Amino acid sequence: MVAVTATRGRELDATSDKIDEVNVLKGQLKGDAAAFDEASKFDETKEKETFRNYEDAKDHVKVFYAEQHAKQTLEFNLKAREKFHSETRARMTIWEAIEKLDTLIDESDPDTSLSQIQHLLQTAEAMRRDGKPDWMQLTGLVHDLGKLLCFYGAEGQWDVVGDTFVVGCKFSDKIIYPATFEANPDYNNPKLMTENGIYEAGCGLDNVLLSWGHDEYLYNVLKDQSTLPKEALSMIRYHSFYPWHREGAYRHFMRDGDEEQLRAVKAFNPYDLYSKSDNPPSVTELKPYYMSLIDKYIPGVLDW
Numbered sequence: 001m002v003a004v005t006a007t008r009g010r011e012l013d014a015t016s017d018k019i020d021e022v023n024v025l026k027g028q029l030k031g032d033a034a035a036f037d038e039a040s041k042f043d044e045t046k047e048k049e050t051f052r053n054y055e056d057a058k059d060h061v062k063v064f065y066a067e068q069h070a071k072q073t074l075e076f077n078l079k080a081r082e083k084f085h086s087e088t089r090a091r092m093t094i095w096e097a098i099e100k101l102d103t104l105i106d107e108s109d110p111d112t113s114l115s116q117i118q119h120l121l122q123t124a125e126a127m128r129r130d131g132k133p134d135w136m137q138l139t140g141l142v143h144d145l146g147k148l149l150c151f152y153g154a155e156g157q158w159d160v161v162g163d164t165f166v167v168g169c170k171f172s173d174k175i176i177y178p179a180t181f182e183a184n185p186d187y188n189n190p191k192l193m194t195e196n197g198i199y200e201a202g203c204g205l206d207n208v209l210l211s212w213g214h215d216e217y218l219y220n221v222l223k224d225q226s227t228l229p230k231e232a233l234s235m236i237r238y239h240s241f242y243p244w245h246r247e248g249a250y251r252h253f254m255r256d257g258d259e260e261q262l263r264a265v266k267a268f269n270p271y272d273l274y275s276k277s278d279n280p281p282s283v284t285e286l287k288p289y290y291m292s293l294i295d296k297y298i299p300g301v302l303d304w
C-alpha cells in the first residue's frame with residue numbers, strides 16, 4: 001500500500017514537472033506565434049495534402065498542443081462547464097462578436113495566420129460559391145465565434161482552440177501528437193484510461209465530454225438562441241473533433257442519429273479547412289449580405 005502511494009506520488013511529481021516544462025517552452029515562444037511569414041498567408045494553389053501538416057508545423061503549434069494535452073483533464077472539463085453555466089460573460093449581437101474576434105490569431109493552426117474575421121468570411125464565401133443553403137453559409141460565418149472565450153476568462157488558448165477529443169476515457173492515438181498526453185494527470189489514472197472510461201459504449205456523442213473549447217462554448221450559446229437547424233449545431237459542436245470525423249476514432253460511443261451528425265460535419269469540414277488559402281475577402285463589401293442571414297436565423301442581442 002505504502003509502495004503504491006509512493007509510486008503514485010512520483011507519477012504526480014513527474015506530471016507536474018512536465019507541465020512546468022511546457023510552461024517554460026511556452027514562455028520562450030511567446031511572441032513567435034504572431035511572427036508568421038507574410039508570403040505564407042494565402043496561396044490559392046496550395047494542395048489539399050499540404051493542409052494540417054503537424055509534423056513540419058511551426059514550434060508554437062507543437063508547444064500549444066503539448067500544453068493543451070497536459071492540461072485538459074476531466075476535472076478541468078467539469079469545472080469549465082460549471083463556470084460556463086454560472087455566468088453570462090457578455091451581451092452582444094453576432095456582428096459585434098465577429099468584430100471583437102478580429103484581433104485573435106489562433107496559435108494552434110498550422111494553416112492560417114489571418115485574423116479570425118477573415119477565416120470566418122472565407123469559410124462562408126466558399127460555401128456560398130458552391131451554392132450551399134443560406135443556413136450553412138451562416139454556420140460557416142459563425143462557427144469559430146466560440147474563440148471569444150479568449151477574452152472571457154480562458155486560461156490561455158489551450159482551453160479555447162485546437163482539435164478536440166474525449167476526456168474521461170483513454171486518449172485516442174488518432175489525436176495529433178498523442179505522446180504528449182503522458183503529461184496529463186488523467187493518463188496516470190487507470191480507471192479513466194480504458195476504452196470506455198466513465199462512459200458506456202453506444203451512449204451517444206452528445207453524452208461524452210469533449211475537451212473544453214470554442215466548439216462546446218458556441219454550441220451552448222447558440223442552441224437556444226438561434227433557429228439554425230440541427231445539422232448546423234452538429235457542425236459547430238463537432239467541427240474540431242478531427243480524431244472522430246476524419247480519423248474514425250470513438251465510433252464505439254456513437255448511437256442513433258450520430259451518423260447524421262457525422263455526415264453534417266464532413267460536409268462542413270472542407271470549407272473550414274481548404275478555404276484558408278483563399279484570398280482574404282472584403283469585410284465591408286460582404287457585411288450587408290451576411291447581416292441579412294444573421295437577421296433571419298440569429299437576430300438581436302445574445303447572451304454569451
Ligand SMILES: O[C@H]1[C@H](O)[C@@H](O)[C@H](O)[C@@H](O)[C@H]1O
Pocket residue numbers: 106108109110144161162163164239240241242
Ligand atoms: O487549429 C485549428 C483551429 O483552432 C480550428 O478553429 C479548429 O476548429 C481546428 O480543429 C484546429 O485544428
Ligand SMILES: [Fe+2]
Pocket residue numbers: 143144214239240
Ligand atoms: Fe474551429
Ligand SMILES: [Fe+2]
Pocket residue numbers: 119143144272
Ligand atoms: Fe474554422
